Amino acid sequence: MATAIAAQTHTITVLVDNRPGVLARVSGLFARRGYNIESLTVSITDNPNMSRMTIVVAGDADTLEQITKQLHKLIDVHKVFDYLDTPMLERELVLLKVQSEPERRAEILQLVEIFRGKVVDIADRAMVIEVTGGGDKIDSFEKQMEPFGIRELVRTGRIAMMRGSRTV
C-alpha cells in the first residue's frame, strides 16, 4: 500500500476533554504508532469542558484512516474530523522580527502591506511584524523577509474550520 508520491499532509480537528494529560495521550499515540505531526495546536472552545486540537499530519490516505480510528479509541477524544472533501479555512499566524535599518524600512513596510500584515513593534534596528493566513502565504512572506535578516520568528501552527454553516 506504499505510494511513491511525496507524503501528503492532512489537517484534522480533534475535540477532546479539557483535562490534564490529554495532550500526552494524543501526542503519545502519534509517537508510538509512528505518525508524523507537522503541527499541533490546542485551544479552548466555546465549551469549557472541551479543548480543540488541530493537527497537521503527513501520510497517505491509509495512514489518515488509521490515525482517525486510533484517535477515536482514546477515551478523552470526542470527535475527529478530517476535512476530506470539505471546503475549509486554514489559518496560521506568524510573528517575525526583522532587521530594519532605517533606509530599508519603506521597502519592508511595502511588503507588509502586500501581505496585509501589521507592524506590532518597532525599535531602532528591528521591527516585529504579524501576518496571518494560510501556510503558503506565510512561507512566502518569510521568504520575502529573508534578505533583510530575520532575527526571530514564531508561528502558531495551523488552525482550521469548515466553510459554510456546518460545524465540527
Next chain:
Amino acid sequence: MAKIKSTGAKALLESLRREGVEIIFGYPGGAVIPLYDEIYHCDFLQHVLVRHEQGGGHMAEGYSHATGKVGVCIGTSGPGATNLVTAICDAMMDSIPMVAITGQVRTEVIGKDAFQEADITGITMPITKHNWLVKDVNDLPRVMHEAFHIARSGRPGPVLVDVPVDVFRAIVEYDPDEVQNIEISSFKSDFKVHKVQVKRAAELIAQAKKPVLYVGGGAKAAGAEHLVQALAHKTGFPVTTTLHGLGTFPENDPLSLGMLGMHGTAYANLAVEHCDLLIAIGARFDDRVTGKVSAFAQNAKVIHFDIDPGEINKVRRADVSIVGNCAEALEALLPLVDETQDISEWRAELDAWRVDMPLEFNDGAQDGTLHAEWVIREIARLTDRNVVVTTDVGQHQMWAAQHFGMRSPRQFITSGGLGTMGFGLPAAIGASFGVGPDKDVWCISGDGSFQMCIQELIVATIYKLPVKIAILNNTFLGMVRQWQEMFWQKHYSSVDMERAPDFVLVAEAYGMLGLRCDNVADVEATIRKAMETDGPVLMDFRVVKETNVYPMIPSGQTVGDMIVRKPQQIEEPESTCHYQPRDTRMPVVDEVVDVAR
C-alpha cells in the same frame, strides 16, 4: 438510594462488590495499607496474596481468560506498580479485560519525587485502554465503575486506577446507585452491525470457490463458538484458528485445519495461501500469522469481522468489513448463506495436503528418546482433554498449540501478543481460581520460562489448587536456540540453561509433589500420578535437548519459504563447531586465579 458516607478505600471495595468481583490478586505496601485495612474487614471478596506483583497481574489475566470476567490486581505505589507493567501490557496485547489498582503517594507530594513515587499513569498510558489518577475522593466511586465498563466493553483490555494514599483515607459521601449509571459520551463500544455489509459478505461467500474461515481470539471473547461452528457446518468451509482462536473450533472436527501462521500446520498455511476468500472472525492479521503481508493470501478477497474499527484495514485491506460484535454479525449472516454450495474440489485439495504434510512428532518408540510433543500428546490423551491448559513462551508453547488438540474455547490460555515468559504458572493459578477445584489446570512450561515466576508456586500450595505443572525441560532457551541454530550458524549465545535448580526439590521446598521423568516408558505413569494426586504437582520431563518446532515460516517470509519438517538429507554438523559447552562447575577456591596480578 440515599447517599452513603465512607472512606475512599471502602467505596472502592463497594464498587468491586457491585461489579461482581469475587477475587482479587494483590500485594500490599505503604500506599495501599488503608485499602488493605478495608480488605481485612471485607466479607465478600477473596484476596490472594501473590508473591510478586507480576504474578498477581498474570493471575488476574488467567482468571479472566478462563472465565471471561474482568480480572483485578493490586499493587502499591512505585515498585509495586511498575512490577505490574508487564502483565498490563500482556493484557493489552491479548485483549484481556483487567482492572489494575495501584496506590500512589499522597496527593500533596505528587511530582516531588516522593518516596516510592512512580508516574504509573504516564508509564501505562500506551498499554492501557485508559487510566486515571484519582486526586479527589469524590471521583473515586464513579471512576471505578467507568474502569470496569471500559475494560469489558468493545474490544476488552486493561485499565489502571491510581489512587493516592490520602484519597483512600478521605471521606466521600455519594449515592452508590447513581455512580453506577455511567455514561461516557466519548467512549463508543456498541457498534451496530451493518446489515448491508452482512449482505455483501453473503454475496462474496456465495461466489467463493476456495474459502477459508480464519478464526481468532475475538470469536472467543464474543462467545461466538457455536455460531462459528454453525457457519462452518452449514457451508462446509474449512476452519483455521490463530493461537488465541484455538478451541473455538474443535480440532477433531473434520473441517478443522488447526492453527495457521509461523508454526501453524502446513495444510492450514497452504489453504490460506491458495484460498480465494478469507473470512477473518475476530482475528487481527498478526505478523506471526501473515509473515510477509504483501504475499499473504494474495489471491483472496477478505471479509473482516472485528469489534475494533482500528483493526479494519490496519494490516490487510478488507473487501467487506463488518464492525461490531462478531456474534451478532454471524447471527445475521447465517440465514443468508447457502448450504448447498459445492466446494468439494477445494476440500479434496486440502485433504491431499493434509495427507502429504501432516504434523509430525516422535513418540520415542523407535529410539527411546523423550520428546516434548509426545509428552503433550500423552497429557491430552490421558486427561481426555477435559482440562484447562496454560503455557509459557517458547517451543513448548508452540508444541502445545500444535499437538494438544483443543476442544473448547477458553481451554487454552497463553501469552500470544507480548509472548511473556513467566506467564504460565500464575495464569494457571488464576485460571484455577476461575474454574474451581473440580477442573485440573495443566501448565505446560519450559525450563527457562518457569523460572521467571517460580515464586508463585507457594500460592498453588497454600490453596491446594489442582494445578499440574509439566516442565518440558530441554535445558535450553529452546526457541532462541532454534533461531540460532537455523539462522545464526549455531552460535548458541546465552541460551544454555543446563545449570538450573533441581525442579523436584524446588517442588518439595514449596510443599508440593515433585516428579521427574526422563524416559518414554514413564510418561504415562508420571502423568497419571499427577492426575491422581490432589492439589498441585510439578513434573520435570527431561526431554530431548536440541529439537526444533516445525513447520516453520521464518519471520517475515511466505508460505513458499515454509520449512515443513526437519531437513533430513543434510549431514548435521556436530554442534561443537561454534558451540563449546561451558565448564559449568563452580570454581573451587584454589582454582580461582587473580588475573589482575
